[in-house]
Amino acid sequence: MTELRRTPLYDLHVELGGKIVPFAGYEMPVQYPAGIMAEHIHTRTKAGLFDVSHMGQVILRGDSPEAVARAFETLVPMDVLGLGEGRQRYGLFLSETGGILDDLMFANRGDHLFVVVNAACKGEDTARMKAALEPEVSVTAIEDRALLALQGPRAEAVLTEFAPEAATMRFMDVRTLELDGVEAWVSRSGYTGEDGYEISVPADQAARLARSLLAHDDVAPIGLGARDSLRLEAGLCLYGHDIDTETLPGEASLAWSIQKVRRSGGAREGGFPGAAQVLPQLVNGPARKRVGLRPEGRAPMREGVELFADQEGGAPVGRITSGGFGPTVSGPIAMGYLPADLCALGTTVYGELRGKRLPVTVAALPFVRASFKR
Amino acid sequence: MKYTEEHEWLLTEGELVTVGITEHAAEQLGDVVFVELPEPGTEVSKDDEIVVIESVKAASDILAPLDGEIVEVNEALVKTPGLVNEDPLGDAWFFKMKVSDLSPMDDYMDEAAYKKFIG
Numbered sequence: 001m002t003e004l005r006r007t008p009l010y011d012l013h014v015e016l017g018g019k020i021v022p023f024a025g026y027e028m029p030v031q032y033p034a035g036i037m038a039e040h041i042h043t044r045t046k047a048g049l050f051d052v053s054h055m056g057q058v059i060l061r062g063d064s065p066e067a068v069a070r071a072f073e074t075l076v077p078m079d080v081l082g083l084g085e086g087r088q089r090y091g092l093f094l095s096e097t098g099g100i101l102d103d104l105m106f107a108n109r110g111d112h113l114f115v116v117v118n119a120a121c122k123g124e125d126t127a128r129m130k131a132a133l134e135p136e137v138s139v140t141a142i143e144d145r146a147l148l149a150l151q152g153p154r155a156e157a158v159l160t161e162f163a164p165e166a167a168t169m170r171f172m173d174v175r176t177l178e179l180d181g182v183e184a185w186v187s188r189s190g191y192t193g194e195d196g197y198e199i200s201v202p203a204d205q206a207a208r209l210a211r212s213l214l215a216h217d218d219v220a221p222i223g224l225g226a227r228d229s230l231r232l233e234a235g236l237c238l239y240g241h242d243i244d245t246e247t248l249p250g251e252a253s254l255a256w257s258i259q260k261v262r263r264s265g266g267a268r269e270g271g272f273p274g275a276a277q278v279l280p281q282l283v284n285g286p287a288r289k290r291v292g293l294r295p296e297g298r299a300p301m302r303e304g305v306e307l308f309a310d311q312e313g314g315a316p317v318g319r320i321t322s323g324g325f326g327p328t329v330s331g332p333i334a335m336g337y338l339p340a341d342l343c344a345l346g347t348t349v350y351g352e353l354r355g356k357r358l359p360v361t362v363a364a365l366p367f368v369r370a371s372f373k374r
Numbered sequence: 375m376k377y378t379e380e381h382e383w384l385l386t387e388g389e390l391v392t393v394g395i396t397e398h399a400a401e402q403l404g405d406v407v408f409v410e411l412p413e414p415g416t417e418v419s420k421d422d423e424i425v426v427i428e429s430v431k432a433a434s435d436i437l438a439p440l441d442g443e444i445v446e447v448n449e450a451l452v453k454t455p456g457l458v459n460e461d462p463l464g465d466a467w468f469f470k471m472k473v474s475d476l477s478p479m480d481d482y483m484d485e486a487a488y489k490k491f492i493g
Binding site for chain 2: 031035036037038225229298299300302324325327332354
């Protein structure tokens with residue numbers, strides 16, 4: 001086994017009493033002494049600080065922004081050319097058969113595209129981009145910057161104390177701000193369903209900035225455990241669980257992420273891996289779909305629980321891909337895949353838990369209303 | 375008080391044994407969000423999985439520490455699973471069982487041995 005890596009905030013996590021676990025090749029804090037429940041609630045009511053430095057940060061540069069955008073459009077089914085300067089968008093890398101290889105964020109930062117990918121996929125993602133885009137577009141994995149996320153209703157007030165301009169950013173805006181004397185690449189985004197910011201800073205300044213943010217009364221450190229329950233309540237996919245190489249964007253309920261201009265009949269239709277499989281599914285509808293699920297009662301249903309159409313008999317019709325207890329919802333919540341005819345909101349299916357089939361209702365996503373500043 | 379390697383505590387009063395989980399176990403589990411208890415009157419054998427505990431992190435079981443009959447369960451835990459974190463050694467007992475043969479109790483650890491066990 002390869003040795004686990006540490007982020008620039010590792011020592012701070014330990015100092016704060018973080019319980020360290022291996023995650024995507026890194027030693028990361030799963031929780032601090034407050035515990036997952038308290039950290040979750042803190043993020044929804046005040047502001048949580050997350051270390052997401054394990055994620056991959058990649059810069060794409062070329063002769064012109066248009067050349068880079070055009071090249072990147074051969075890899076993702078998103079409208080990259082139409083993304084204005086200072087704006088960020090959610091994206092997907094797809095295989096030749098349309099399966100999802102990773103999900104990502106990409107931002108137009110003027111003279112370059114800034115791409116953030118999942119930790120577990122960053123090596124393959126970078127290699128894929130290099131193979132497809134170089135030498136016309138240079139692909140540089142950024143190894144000397146940390147990534148922090150400040151999330152929650154107090155995030156704006158806190159960050160504004162460091163840089164007043166933070167307040168004028170809208171959801172998915174990106175900007176370079178000076179925070180505590182540090183050059184930070186800031187986006188107004190995150191993965192909790194809360195308003196907030198993701199902040200890329202030089203690795204050697206990250207701990208100092210994190211300490212300055214944590215010095216604020218409203219800010220507490222939040223581990224991976226609460227990050228997972230927050231994103232689940234927000235109805236957001238976890239790569240490798242809710243989406244993977246076997247799921248196409250349409251069935252993953254991620255059709256919204258593919259802009260009209262790249263779809264059938266659009267001005268720049270297709271031209272990305274898997275287009276022949278992905279685009280017809282957006283028109284005809286998928287045979288199965290990712291949906292929100294509310295188990296009745298209080299027992300959580302976790303990843304792997306099989307779903308049945310009836311309380312007795314029959315083969316499984318689907319499976320839970322993420323599930324647990326939603327601290328804000330104050331009950332069990334899950335996401336999973338079901339055949340199209342069982343996806344209508346309010347449909348009852350049955351999850352098999354410890355040999356018993358218990359009712360589960362198809363529910364709207366997100367479970368907790370997002371509070372983005374649009 | 376006696377302790378099992380499954381991190382249960384056992385308190386004996388006559389032929390009645392009250393069972394809960396230790397502070398160490400509660401801390402390791404994290405915030406408990408769901409507890410499923412057996413029906414009073416159930417006859418159980420040692421190592422039967424008789425209680426389900428779900429925390430924000432994972433599901434786990436409590437095993438019957440002895441052969442016997444479940445005579446009382448703590449319904450308060452079903453309504454307020456968080457009691458397990460607040461007062462694992464007191465209010466958050468799980469069940470009481472009637473045991474005819476208490477001799478297996480001798481195999482379980484005393485407090486000093488348990489402290490050593492969890493290091």
